[in-house]
Amino acid sequence: MLEELKKEVYEANMQLPKLDLVTFTWGNVSGIDRKKGLFVIKPSGVDYEKLTPEDMVVVNLKGEVVEGQLNPSSDTPTHTVLYNAFPEIGGIVHTHSPWAVSFAAANMDISPLSTTHADTFYGEIPVSDPLTKEEIETDYEGNTGKVIIRTFKERNIDPQAVPAVLVSQHGPFAWGATPAKAVYNAKVLEVAAQINYHALTLTHANINVPQYLLDKHYYRKHGAKAYYGQDNAESKNHAIRK
Amino acid sequence: MLEELKKEVYEANMQLPKLDLVTFTWGNVSGIDRKKGLFVIKPSGVDYEKLTPEDMVVVNLKGEVVEGQLNPSSDTPTHTVLYNAFPEIGGIVHTHSPWAVSFAAANMDISPLSTTHADTFYGEIPVSDPLTKEEIETDYEGNTGKVIIRTFKERNIDPQAVPAVLVSQHGPFAWGATPAKAVYNAKVLEVAAQINYHALTLTHANINVPQYLLDKHYYRKHGAKAYYGQDNAESKNHAIRK
Amino acid sequence: MLEELKKEVYEANMQLPKLDLVTFTWGNVSGIDRKKGLFVIKPSGVDYEKLTPEDMVVVNLKGEVVEGQLNPSSDTPTHTVLYNAFPEIGGIVHTHSPWAVSFAAANMDISPLSTTHADTFYGEIPVSDPLTKEEIETDYEGNTGKVIIRTFKERNIDPQAVPAVLVSQHGPFAWGATPAKAVYNAKVLEVAAQINYHALTLTHANINVPQYLLDKHYYRKHGAKAYYGQDNAESKNHAIRK
Amino acid sequence: MLEELKKEVYEANMQLPKLDLVTFTWGNVSGIDRKKGLFVIKPSGVDYEKLTPEDMVVVNLKGEVVEGQLNPSSDTPTHTVLYNAFPEIGGIVHTHSPWAVSFAAANMDISPLSTTHADTFYGEIPVSDPLTKEEIETDYEGNTGKVIIRTFKERNIDPQAVPAVLVSQHGPFAWGATPAKAVYNAKVLEVAAQINYHALTLTHANINVPQYLLDKHYYRKHGAKAYYGQDNAESKNHAIRK
Numbered sequence: 001m002l003e004e005l006k007k008e009v010y011e012a013n014m015q016l017p018k019l020d021l022v023t024f025t026w027g028n029v030s031g032i033d034r035k036k037g038l039f040v041i042k043p044s045g046v047d048y049e050k051l052t053p054e055d056m057v058v059v060n061l062k063g064e065v066v067e068g069q070l071n072p073s074s075d076t077p078t079h080t081v082l083y084n085a086f087p088e089i090g091g092i093v094h095t096h097s098p099w100a101v102s103f104a105a106a107n108m109d110i111s112p113l114s115t116t117h118a119d120t121f122y123g124e125i126p127v128s129d130p131l132t133k134e135e136i137e138t139d140y141e142g143n144t145g146k147v148i149i150r151t152f153k154e155r156n157i158d159p160q161a162v163p164a165v166l167v168s169q170h171g172p173f174a175w176g177a178t179p180a181k182a183v184y185n186a187k188v189l190e191v192a193a194q195i196n197y198h199a200l201t202l203t204h205a206n207i208n209v210p211q212y213l214l215d216k217h218y219y220r221k222h223g224a225k226a227y228y229g230q231d232n233a234e235s236k237n238h239a240i241r242k
Numbered sequence: 243m244l245e246e247l248k249k250e251v252y253e254a255n256m257q258l259p260k261l262d263l264v265t266f267t268w269g270n271v272s273g274i275d276r277k278k279g280l281f282v283i284k285p286s287g288v289d290y291e292k293l294t295p296e297d298m299v300v301v302n303l304k305g306e307v308v309e310g311q312l313n314p315s316s317d318t319p320t321h322t323v324l325y326n327a328f329p330e331i332g333g334i335v336h337t338h339s340p341w342a343v344s345f346a347a348a349n350m351d352i353s354p355l356s357t358t359h360a361d362t363f364y365g366e367i368p369v370s371d372p373l374t375k376e377e378i379e380t381d382y383e384g385n386t387g388k389v390i391i392r393t394f395k396e397r398n399i400d401p402q403a404v405p406a407v408l409v410s411q412h413g414p415f416a417w418g419a420t421p422a423k424a425v426y427n428a429k430v431l432e433v434a435a436q437i438n439y440h441a442l443t444l445t446h447a448n449i450n451v452p453q454y455l456l457d458k459h460y461y462r463k464h465g466a467k468a469y470y471g472q473d474n475a476e477s478k479n480h481a482i483r484k
Numbered sequence: 485m486l487e488e489l490k491k492e493v494y495e496a497n498m499q500l501p502k503l504d505l506v507t508f509t510w511g512n513v514s515g516i517d518r519k520k521g522l523f524v525i526k527p528s529g530v531d532y533e534k535l536t537p538e539d540m541v542v543v544n545l546k547g548e549v550v551e552g553q554l555n556p557s558s559d560t561p562t563h564t565v566l567y568n569a570f571p572e573i574g575g576i577v578h579t580h581s582p583w584a585v586s587f588a589a590a591n592m593d594i595s596p597l598s599t600t601h602a603d604t605f606y607g608e609i610p611v612s613d614p615l616t617k618e619e620i621e622t623d624y625e626g627n628t629g630k631v632i633i634r635t636f637k638e639r640n641i642d643p644q645a646v647p648a649v650l651v652s653q654h655g656p657f658a659w660g661a662t663p664a665k666a667v668y669n670a671k672v673l674e675v676a677a678q679i680n681y682h683a684l685t686l687t688h689a690n691i692n693v694p695q696y697l698l699d700k701h702y703y704r705k706h707g708a709k710a711y712y713g714q715d716n717a718e719s720k721n722h723a724i725r726k
Numbered sequence: 727m728l729e730e731l732k733k734e735v736y737e738a739n740m741q742l743p744k745l746d747l748v749t750f751t752w753g754n755v756s757g758i759d760r761k762k763g764l765f766v767i768k769p770s771g772v773d774y775e776k777l778t779p780e781d782m783v784v785v786n787l788k789g790e791v792v793e794g795q796l797n798p799s800s801d802t803p804t805h806t807v808l809y810n811a812f813p814e815i816g817g818i819v820h821t822h823s824p825w826a827v828s829f830a831a832a833n834m835d836i837s838p839l840s841t842t843h844a845d846t847f848y849g850e851i852p853v854s855d856p857l858t859k860e861e862i863e864t865d866y867e868g869n870t871g872k873v874i875i876r877t878f879k880e881r882n883i884d885p886q887a888v889p890a891v892l893v894s895q896h897g898p899f900a901w902g903a904t905p906a907k908a909v910y911n912a913k914v915l916e917v918a919a920q921i922n923y924h925a926l927t928l929t930h931a932n933i934n935v936p937q938y939l940l941d942k943h944y945y946r947k948h949g950a951k952a953y954y955g956q957d958n959a960e961s962k963n964h965a966i967r968k
Contacts (some may be wrong), residue, residue, distance in 0.1 A: 198589075
């Protein structure tokens with residue numbers, strides 16, 4: 001069942017140690033087949049060195065395991081809530097990458113301070129509201145998903161334009177059109193956090209990028225007029241050929 | 243004698259360079275056979291690249307070498323004291339990992355600021371009382387163990403719930419049910435210290451995790467209701483199967 | 485066409501991941517054949533692992549693609565402007581290396597605080613003026629080049645003596661006599677930024693190197709009296725042979 | 727000539743990239759044959775990847791090249807001065823390792839803040855006096871050696887007990903009984919600088935280790951009563967055998 005997707009999710013999971021985004025087993029990637037309404041996720045607490053595509057667990061959009069011998073990631077209810085709330089996304093990743101977790105621990109947004117950020121995130125990456133005692137004690141992982149959604153709604157942030165969040169005092173979730181793109185976004189988030197830490201400890205000046213620089217860099221890589229790379233709509237037209 | 247345990251202790255020692263926890267020979271792991279009342283420990287000052295399982299030294303709970311050509315770790319008396327005082331533990335590790343040593347040098351506890359910490363440590367990782375001049379000049383390594391125990395008693399910290407300490411101006415000791423788990427705890431300590439350094443230099447806000455978040459994350463992975471991974475008591479029941 | 489130069493530019497590009505100067509595809513190197521008035525540049529958004537010498541794109545000094553199936557780097561207009569303005573340079577590199585970007589984000593020059601800096605850069609590495617809204621919205625990459633030139637003119641900095649710049653809120657460009665030397669300069673810039681971050685957060689004292697130390701170190705490696713290494717003018721004479 | 731020493735010096739040089747102490751060619755190790763009054767040093771500006779034992783250059787204690795096709799390190803006069811002034815040492819190393827250079831740039835000593843430091847350095851590692859304009863303009867590298875000696879004399883520091891220095895605004899020199907021990911000391915210096923940076927930015931408390939802890943750790947590893955490792959005078963006696 002879903003063998004291609006299992007392989008894709010497996011490979012996205014294996015990118016996490018390669019990109020220095022995980023310690024031990026502290027990360028998980030999932031990917032969804034929207035037509036079937038099923039997603040595939042890493043099993044809970046399995047070493048990356050021992051992981052195989054066959055270990056991936058298939059879950060439906062109620063959060064029920066449909067196939068798989070192993071227990072799915074303990075964060076499966078968060079993934080379930082996000083897939084239901086954000087119908088455009090195809091992959092989700094959670095890590096404890098240390099720069100992002102440092103901002104989550106400090107309860108600080110990651111502000112757009114450079115084009116490295118603006119190329120991927122169209123505005124600040126928010127830290128979520130803290131979960132209440134009640135939200136933590138009952139259906140913790142499901143409520144983590146709900147608080148993410150609430151944060152994006154309250155602050156009027158588009159989850160496609162800002163495909164990541166810091167869960168307060170916990171760590172990052174990122175998402176994207178595919179599992180691989182979710183992992184890409186998680187790495188950009190980590191690099192943006194690293195840059196912001198150093199910039200914010202160098203100066204107290206107002207160094208947020210202006211809106212027009214944010215627009216320029218974000219739309220170089222996204223949307224109908226994107227021209228970065230080989231595959232975007234305007235890429236071929238952008239290069240002037242003699 | 244104790245060939246299986248020697249191999250286990252050897253392999254736990256070899257994890258230290260792999261996990262970036264040691265420079266040169268500045269670390270040692272031991273493991274105990276409780277039935278026999280003997281523990282196995284790395285020899286003193288031997289390069290990890292040259293280490294073999296046969297080099298491990300067997301020591302009794304009086305701290306006397308029972309088998310082994312090489313001298314045991316100079317920290318053997320600390321291990322001896324800890325094994326006698328903490329009857330539940332099966333392995334001990336000492337390193338000079340740089341983030342943990344930075345907090346030890348600063349004489350600062352590592353406070354629980356994120357779930358990365360709370361998943362493993364049920365509260366702050368204490369920095370020990372400083373050793374007095376007398377404690378340093380006579381039976382230094384034994385007294386290091388005694389000060390660790392005194393610190394845990396004075397502050398009413400359960401060494402099973404908080405399986406690590408920073409010896410003041412020196413560095414970390416960690417322990418666990420097995421040598422491998424002790425090393426795991428030493429790595430979590432290092433990551434927690436890294437995160438705390440960055441969070442504490444970003445903000446002076448009160449960012450300790452609330453008790454209910456500490457409870458939630460600690461007990462997700464420990465005790466009768468733990469549900470993380472494949473092997474905990476509740477792991478199988480936690481996943482909802484269709 | 486330009487097969488030797490393509491290989492040279494390819495190899496300079498491949499140094500970027502080796503020297504830890506790029507994440508993903510966020511960097512590009514070009515090199516110029518001054519006689520033919522053509523330069524060779526990395527294609528846009530291609531993974532370093534998949535890059536081949538044949539993928540390099542040939543561009544003329546009007547910025548028009550002369551040869552190559554792929555789209556050239558989206559930063560090609562910046563390279564074009566710099567090659568036209570700085571006739572002495574033979575290679576250009578752009579990266580998002582994190583220490584340099586941190587200073588770009590903070591809008592701070594990298595001051596000469598140690599001989600590591602002075603060996604390569606004869607004075608501060610300037611952060612450019614910010615681009616205006618108009619400069620960003622029309623011909624952004626070309627205007628990036630123009631703002632670099634304007635910054636060097638306004639501040640009376642010689643681009644041969646200081647072969648790098650931080651584009652404000654964006655990141656570094658570096659250049660040199662060859663593509664390989666441009667990459668070398670980009671790495672020195674990154675190391676200088678790393679050292680400066682730590683020195684500036686340790687002390688608020690005036691720690692710029694004095695002019696005579698800057699002179700000494702810069703001219704040890706540059707100009708008619710350079711004596712560092714095996715190939716400089718004075719290298720052979722400097723060693724006293726018995 | 728001196729084939730064994732050349733090999734020893736070559737291997738000590740090759741430790742520098744392995745221990746993350748050099749970027750490019752920014753480091754050099756030498757070793758001396760005291761009976762012959764000759765030392766062997768890395769050639770100037772040669773890549774570590776291309777270096778061979780035969781490339782090593784033989785120099786006498788007047789600083790004259792006695793054998794070798796290549797030019798010796800441009801820092802040869804510093805090594806010459808140090809070998810003449812410190813008759814006990816057998817090897818010298820210079821690097822631009824970034825944590826040590828950060829303290830050199832900040833003109834700050836590396837204070838003894840932890841046992842990691844005290845195990846190797848019996849007190850603070852001094853930053854040298856700045857060289858004067860005259861000292862820099864004439865015989866710069868020789869004067870660098872003289873300023874190091876002057877700093878140790880003025881501050882009454884024993885170069886055997888504190889086998890390293892930070893040359894002001896420049897970087898570290900370290901030394902030892904052999905080239906390998908000099909490199910070891912250079913690595914400990916780098917780790918001590920890293921720990922100190924973090925401890926000093928965490929707290930403004932007085933965190934220097936007390937004299938009795940400095941004594942304990944230094945003399946665990948040095949002198950007639952050293953008991954660390956397998957080879958020190960007291961190592962065998964220290965372990966209690968049943």
